[in-house]
Amino acid sequence: METIDIKVLPLLFSFLLLTVPIYLSHVFKIGFIRSLLYSVVRMAVQLFLIGIFLKYLFRLNNPYANIAWLVVMILVAVFSAIRNSSLKAGKVLVPAFVSFTIVTLAIVLYLNGVIIRMKNIFDARYLIVLGGMLLGSSLRGNIIGISSFYKNIRKDSKRFLYILSLGATRHEAVLPFLRESVQLAVRPTLASMATMGIVALPGMMTGVIMGGASPEVAIKYQIMIMLAIVTSTISSIVLTILMTTHICFSGYGTLKADIFRK
Amino acid sequence: MIDFEDVYLSYNGKVLFNDLSFKVGKGEKVILAGRSGIGKSTLFSLILGFVTPERGMVFFDGEPVDEKNVWQIRRRVAFIDQDVSIGRGRVNEWFDFVLSLKANSSLRRDERGLRESFEYFELEGDILEKDINELSGGERQRIAVVTSIILGRKVFLLDEVTASLDGHMKEKLAWFFCSRSDWTVVVISHDSVWLENPNVKVFDLEGKRWKQ
Known part of the structure; x- marks a missing residue:
């Protein structure tokens, strides 16, 4: 059917x-x-x-064209994440793009190759559709995670500076803030995961069922995509934050003022 | 130990320090005096490299406070800020966090020393299990003081650490910091208890001169 x-x-x-x-x-x-x-x-x-x-x-269905389009989607996602944060695009675009690309590509290829076991892991129907789903679903979490990290260090700058004054390295000083923003960002995803199937029929499952597959196939896809979404949200936030800290902090370990939009 | 040389700094178009020079020698106990908003806390920020002077230099033990040295300098200073910004979570976790930093890897958690400090500053032992958010202002201040002591450092920058304490505790704390001859202690405080110690010097930031 x-x-x-x-x-x-x-x-x-x-x-x-x-x-x-x-x-x-x-x-x-x-x-x-x-x-x-x-x-x-x-x-x-x-x-x-x-x-x-x-x-x-x-x-x-050319592998290069498929990857190119996925990269375009990643670029749009990164732009939209930065636009919704208070950070200047020019400062964080490159590290955010690199980290989103690494995470999305790695996870989609893992799904295609190891889990679905496709012959052509660059097949457009899976690469682009799953990649888009991953990007779309983790975007909200990414925006919350990355922007709350920088906002909190600025807002709570006394606490941050106090940790630096204890002799912490920059990495040690940002860790408590990293932890808090990741927790905040994944909370909605975890909540929706815990009620999945009861409160609402999730999008991927709906699509697969309407595409003619049985509910058993549909739930397998849904389980796979949910695990992929959580993984990609957390890893892209962590990776983006770690990569941007090199740019956003001064040699004294303090947050640069010019990374924020006015 | 700490040396400000011709420091010029402005903030929001207002000149905060104009060619400020003064020295704090090793083992000295110095009170920074002057009305609020004159930049007393900013002096601490300059020593710790949170703020850099537009002109002039700040030296710590002969070394300029710059991007390279500042990380070592912070390892030698115990600082308490005005708002006592000790993190979140339980007090116990806070001490674990402080001791988990690489800079403090030579320190072990010394339960006996901790208990003695708690006793001296009249903190109950069960405070370790309390959430930092539940502490009173005075308790937070004393936890920050205990933190600064367990770090085993010899230079102290104390910003209004006696503000939320009662008179008896103010005295006890001031005496504690002033009695160690090898400690260099710089204090920002409006409390007169500090002045009661005979070896204390007062630097007036408004007149840029020594008063006592």
Whole structure:
């Protein structure tokens, strides 16, 4: 059983659903019609374009092209993580990009090669889809982790300086802050993991089932992707923080002021 | 031991120090005096390399405080900041953390020494199991003092360490730091108890001169 295709005209009917929130916004003067329409249009156009793009990418299925596209996705994820933090892009872009790339590539290739045991581990259907899922799901955690790390050292600078004054190396002095920001960042992922399948049917499982697979196959994929998400979130936060500390701290071990946006 | 030479530093467009020079000799006990906001705490930050002077130099035991030396200097100084920013978690974990630092790898956790310090500063033994957030201001201050002592260092920079203590404890603490002839102690404090010790010198930061 394949996924049932949606015809174009019925798809347009799905936009009719919007009449409900628009009506509610109008009646209760919630005032989100403009931003709702803006987001809807952006979403539709982006997905339309990506649909065409992926169709050709899948047909071509060239390992280099697949990796190149995955790298583009990583770059967008890194940009969006930095934009949502208070850090200047110019300062942390390179180390963050390097760490996201290492983590995402390593994990996706591990999934494809060792767990799913594919002949071609660079196959577009798996490399790009799993990579995108990993990036999308760990993005929130990455943003929380990296930005709270630097925000807390700035906010709690007395505590940080006091640790330095005890004779700590820079690495020793950032460790308590690293620990706290990773704990904060993975809390939502751990919570959603603990209720998985009961509160909601997760996205990956839904996709696999609608693609025609049995629930047994679907849960195996879901278990695999959840483990991959936790692993990639924690390792990309830790790696990014460790790589950016070389740039963001002075020779005296103090946080540089010019790494933050005004 | 500590030597400020023609230090110039401004903060937010306001001149904090203009060609400030003064020395603290080995074993001296020095009180920094002057109204709030005049930059007394900043002097400690300069010694510890948290702030660098725009002009002039700060020396510690003959060595300039720079990116290279500052790490060694911090290993020789025991500093307590005004807000007593000892970390989070239980007091016990805090001591373990301090002793886990590479700089302190030569120190072992000495339960007897710790108990004696606790006794002297009138802290209950069960405070070790308490969460730092639950401590009173005075307790935090005394934990920071005990921390500075177990480090076994000989230069102390104490920023308002007696502020939250009662009169009797203020006296005890001031006497404790002033009685060791090999310790160099620089104190920022508005408490007069420090002045009662005969070997204490007072440097007036406003007039940039020695008063006592």
